[in-house]
Amino acid sequence: MILTNTTNYFAQLIDYLFEQMGLGGQILGYVIVAAIYLTFFAVAGLLLVYVERRVAAFFQLRLGPNRVGPWGLLQTIADALKLLAKEITGTERKDKLLYHAAYFLVIPAALIGLSVIPFSNGVQAYDLNIGVFFISAVSSVGVLGILFGGWGSNNKYSLIGGMRSGLQMISYELSAGLAILTIILMAGSLQMSEIINQQKDLWFIVKGHIPALIAFVIFVIAGTAESNRTPFDLPEGEAELGAGFHSEYSGMGFAYFFLAEFINMFIISAVAVTLFFGGWLAPFGITDSLPWQPLWGAVWFFVKVSGMIFLLMWFRWTFPRLRIDQLLTLEWKYLLPVGLLNIVLMAILVYYNIIL
């Protein structure tokens, strides 16, 4: 039975190297795992930028990038090369420490968040027993980078963008947390792999019916807000603030913010898939009898995540942007009370065991 198999391939690799080469091997193992994640980070980031541009184009009756490489696939790589070659410019009298610390905070925050996400059965850098909580905590570090960038740029537009971002992240963290808690009530665990195992008979969105559905809607809204995407892209707010907190970044500094934003979107989608749609589990177990189980798990995981990402993109290319006070009204007057009630409802359902 594959579901009881809780082997972690990354842990096995490190253990194997430790047995072979001792402490040096262990460190080598860590480096290899880190390299794998960094590569994934870069490739997924670039691919997501491409997908976003392509999807946006089709929404807008265009074709999108289609010149560089087959179907324009190499376009984002060309863009990254261009950004690498660009001169690094900045404002005068910027706060140098904060200005440059900003993108060194955004990238690790996104990268660490990635580490506890189970890509497939056993494909997870570290199966932390407080995985979900860890992601919430780490994703809050990213906001510091944006705040630093906004403050350090010595630009009023950046400052407004940075402040908006802080306001938004802190507010929506609450709702996202409440939505996650609703599911935790059902799962009884914070561990990502355990949450997925709990869903082997039924996904949580079906199992928890009404409260789970409400939690999902809240989580998607809060997640969109946390990843700074339209209709919540106030920190960038291109019509109002030019480019918001990253107005004054050029070259790779700008690209780091950009990549981090897309990886955050991936993390939000991955968490949503893990919590509500059974992570790497195949729907109705249709591929359970096939060989190469971890591969199939990864396939299902990425299919589901793509669906979530597409939903976020659909939002982005349809909705207008909210105003800052409406953003807070939505959170404190709608999402938070509904979220709290939802938790109570879920608690009652779980206590009386009315979940499916």
Added chain:
Amino acid sequence: MDTVTLNTGDLKSQEYFLNMGPQHPATHGVLRLILTMDGEVVKNIEPDLGFIHRSIEKQCEYEGYKQIIHLTDRMDYLSAHINNEAVALAIEQALEIEVPERVKVIRTIMGELTRIASHLLWWGVMGMDVGALTTFMYAFRDREMINDIMEETCGARLTMSYSTPGGVMFDLHPNFVKRVKEFIPHLRSVIPKYDELLTGNVIFQKRMKGIGILSYEDAISHGASGPVARGSGVSCDRRKIAPYSALDKVDFKEIIYTEGDNLARYNVRMKEMLESLNIIEQLIDNIPDDGIQAKTKALIKLPKGEFLQRVETARGDLGVYIVSDGKKNPYRVKFRSPGFSNLNALIEMGKGHLIADVVAIMSTLDFVVPDIDR
């Protein structure tokens, strides 16, 4: 009971200046607004003009009357044809020539097409300004059809220079009637989609309703005109008050909303597009056939005197005021541009709103900066 005083020490809130423009995505050109801000709240707005001043009025004094027309294309480039028409009408009025009926009808149809094109562009950009990026391409798809019609007949897509004193430059293209007739049902079918996509959207409604209220009195005292004034309940459509060209022969409604907020101005423009379609529909079937040029001299000289012609462009009331001393070029030309007065109203509307609202208000005012700053 002791009152608790919060010791803020040296902490003070402080007003600051924010330069919006001349290079800013929301100002749609090179307009500079000096905003006095308190946090995100705009306390005062001070428009600073002059970044795209080309002294068109002064240039006109050195050009012949026929040559003035191509300069007016470059003022409000989105209603270029209506600008051309205004100058042509002013000159015809001075020379007391009667233009053929065909010219009148062509000018009216072209003018209404221009108005629709301008409003479509406004709609796309309006969506962009409030963050809905997809509206832009949808609006441009439909605007492109008008541009193609224009290109076929006038030879240019934006700056047509189509009207001349006493007539029009070219006769209609044989395809013109067919393509306009294709366009009318197309636009009628897409406007409900526009409403579904943007107008009905709850976020958009919240952004628009009750924001940037311009009262009836303020609209008049600031000299606002066009959809901006009509959104505040002022009846000011020059096409109704003093019909020019073939507008006296058609039946259409003047769209007036009384709320005076962003949504009212938005609705006025959306309804105006449909009303323009009605006007075109009434004229397109029987365009008279009596020539495209009245008899004019090769070198036009206006009699001594002062001549004023007011027309309704997509943005409002455009006045062309020509003072002639009987020579081949005018003594003085003054254009009363609608955008300038409407910009003035922004100062009143934007105060006390958030910066995002000021962007939305500016968008509903539908500026064309070269029109404000000739």
Added chain:
Amino acid sequence: MSYIGNILGGIKTLLTGMKVTGGYFFPSVIGRKYTITRQYPDEPAIVADRFKGEVVMWHNENNEHRCTGCQACEIACPNGSIEIIWDRVLNEETGKKVKVIDQHIYHLGMCTMCNLCIQACPTNAIMWSTNFHNSTYDRSQLTKVLNKPGSKLMAGVEE
């Protein structure tokens, strides 16, 4: 109740909006049904016959043009885009001195495509071309001489 009504009503309007964009997205992905952009260098651009690209001078196969050098276009031009360099040459047959153009200079960079020169031309010597590939690396290349080298006036145009 209006609280819940607000939420549900709001969500409904959002879904209506998504229906519109989705209605364009999926057919565009599958069959490019609604795609409106033209892939320009691959697909030819559609240009109307009357498109005012640049002013050209018509020449027949004997390298003859119809410009008499009357300068009507030069006078009609609002911003001095046209300059005509002309001379009076003795016509051997009639023994009269006739105006002959040496160079018909056209500054494309200054032209606003207002059509006044073409309207003013009494002999239909100049006309619009629909060529729109007008960008150059050097502004001086925008100044063009419209009459071809060695060309002369077509017989019979003077009348």
